[in-house]
Amino acid sequence: MRGATCATCWPNGARWGEKMNKRRFQKIEKALDGGDSSGLSGEEASLLGDLARMRAGARALADASPRIEDAQFPSFMAGVREAIGQPQRGSHRGFWAFASLATAALVVAVSTLMVFSGEPPAATASVVEQATTEIRGAVVHWQHSEEGDTTVWLDVADSDIW
Amino acid sequence: MSAALDARLLWEYGDCRREDRRESLPVDACSEADLVSRACSGEVEAFEELVRRYRNDVYGLAWHFLRNREDAWDASQEVFVKAHRALRRFRGDASFKTWLLRITANHCKDALKRRRLRTVPLEDLPYEPPVDTPGADPGRAAETGELAVALEMALNKLSHKHKTAFILREMEGLSYEEMAGVMGCSMGTVMSRLHHARRNLRDLLAQWGAMG
Numbered sequence: 038m039r040g041a042t043c044a045t046c047w048p049n050g051a052r053w054g055e056k057m058n059k060r061r062f063q064k065i066e067k068a069l070d071g072g073d074s075s076g077l078s079g080e081e082a083s084l085l086g087d088l089a090r091m092r093a094g095a096r097a098l099a100d101a102s103p104r105i106e107d108a109q110f111p112s113f114m115a116g117v118r119e120a121i122g123q124p125q126r127g128s129h130r131g132f133w134a135f136a137s138l139a140t141a142a143l144v145v146a147v148s149t150l151m152v153f154s155g156e157p158p159a160a161t162a163s164v165v166e167q168a169t170t171e172i173r174g175a176v177v178h179w180q181h182s183e184e185g186d187t188t189v190w191l192d193v194a195d196s197d198i199w
Numbered sequence: 200m201s202a203a204l205d206a207r208l209l210w211e212y213g214d215c216r217r218e219d220r221r222e223s224l225p226v227d228a229c230s231e232a233d234l235v236s237r238a239c240s241g242e243v244e245a246f247e248e249l250v251r252r253y254r255n256d257v258y259g260l261a262w263h264f265l266r267n268r269e270d271a272w273d274a275s276q277e278v279f280v281k282a283h284r285a286l287r288r289f290r291g292d293a294s295f296k297t298w299l300l301r302i303t304a305n306h307c308k309d310a311l312k313r314r315r316l317r318t319v320p321l322e323d324l325p326y327e328p329p330v331d332t333p334g335a336d337p338g339r340a341a342e343t344g345e346l347a348v349a350l351e352m353a354l355n356k357l358s359h360k361h362k363t364a365f366i367l368r369e370m371e372g373l374s375y376e377e378m379a380g381v382m383g384c385s386m387g388t389v390m391s392r393l394h395h396a397r398r399n400l401r402d403l404l405a406q407w408g409a410m411g
Contacts, residue, residue, distance in 0.1 A: 063394060087401055087410050094346035095369035101347070102370075103268050105254045105275070113254060113276065114247055120280045 165189060231295050239286050246286075250279050253296055256371070257303050263354075263366050264307035265314075274310055278303045293380040300371070300381045304363055311359070349409035353400050361399065364392035 065081050068074035069088045077085060105113050165187050168177040174194035181187050226234065226248035237245035257278050262271035281302055289298055354362050360382070367373045367381055378389045404410050 059394065062398060063390075066394060066397065084401070087405070088397060090346060090410065091350065091397065091400060091404070092369055094350040095365070097344065097347040098263075098351060099259065099370040102259045102262055103271070105258050105272075110251060110254065113272070114250055116276045117250060117279045117283075120276060121283050 232291070235286070235289060235291070235295055238283075239289075246283060249295065253299050254279075256296055257299055260300055260303045260366065260371060261307055263370060264304075264362075265310060266355075270310070270314075274303070274306055278306050281306065294377070297373075297377050297380040300367070300373075301383065304381055308359055346404070346409055349404055349407055350400065353403040353407075356403060357396055357399060361392050361396040364389060365396040365400065368393055 061081065062084075065077065065085050065088065068077060068085050069092070074082070074085060164181070165179045168179055168189060170177050170191060172191070172193065176192040177189065178192065179187055179189040224233075226237075226244045229237070229245070229248070231249075231252075234245045234249050238249060254275065258271055258275045261274040261278070262268065265271050265274060278299065282299055285302075289295070354365065357365070363382060364378065367378045368375075373381065375386050375389050378393075379386045382389060382392075384392075401410070
């Protein structure tokens with residue numbers, strides 16, 4: 038479907054029966070800015086009138102806008118001067134940005150070091166210093182060999198432990 | 200004295216005279232370019248004159264966005280402070296007014312984001328109908344006044360960029376080129392945004408029965 042149908046009424050209350058596409062609307066806007074309005078249809082001329090009324094309303098708004106009068110200017114300027122004289126807000130922003138970046142870089146460096154430094158050496162235990170058992174009547178023995186191995190065995194009483 | 204010496208003295212004296220005349224020129228008689236140049240070199244009076252000349256352009260735009268006199272006053276002061284700090288970066292590609300209004304529009308956009316501005320009820324709007332002038336058509340003035348109130352409400356329904364385009368064109372009277380400088384976009388984008396603003400406003404006002 039070309040263009041878009043506006044679901045609103047014309048100022049005279051009649052419902053729009055035709056499409057108002059962008060190109061036609063822009064032709065009307067050109068007429069509003071002083072372009073040739075002689076070739077506009079009745080509906081287009083009506084829309085031009087609406088835009089002209091909107092422009093008049095906008096100018097009324099602008100005219101009614103508050104102003105800084107000459108009598109108010111000294112206090113306005115005093116505020117500007119005072120603010121200019123103060124140290125700029127956010128002047129330490131650069132420092133904190135640098136500190137954040139440095140911290141992030143440190144975290145990345147430490148993480149990388151931990152990842153690529155390899156696994157820690159495996160824990161080894163080859164010397165038996167003490168051995169105990171909770172089995173009543175059993176005795177734990179151990180013996181170290183010359184090759185560095187250690188053998189541990191249990192002497193259990195004759196009665197069945199199960 | 201010889202003619203050559205006369206010419207030399209005149210050239211040297213003439214230079215000094217021109218420099219003296221430039222320095223003694225009152226700020227209110229200076230052109231915008233001269234004022235900006237003198238303000239950049241640290242002359243306080245030159246910057247104050249710039250503030251004096253453009254205070255209502257900045258304040259008016261800030262008020263249309265923020266819709267509060269005190270907030271617009273504060274925002275306007277902050278805009279001029281920003282302008283003072285950035286004065287050395289002003290290259291003169293666009294007019295000083297355009298540059299100021301660009302700072303204003305961006306500053307107000309940030310302020311609105313921080314404030315989360317809500318729609319003000321119709322009865323709280325600060326708008327007052329324009330004063331009747333002798334010879335003016337009172338019926339027309341009343342109609343325009345009512346439309347202006349409705350237009351104010353409709354403007355608040357627009358997106359920031361569409362509202363900006365409409366305000367700069369219809370209230371501030373900027374050209375399309377100046378608007379492009381303020382909004383930081385191409386003229387084609389400016390015209391497109393203005394087109395959408397007018398269309399949406401027109402549709403809203405027609406729905407409310409405010410078009411007459």
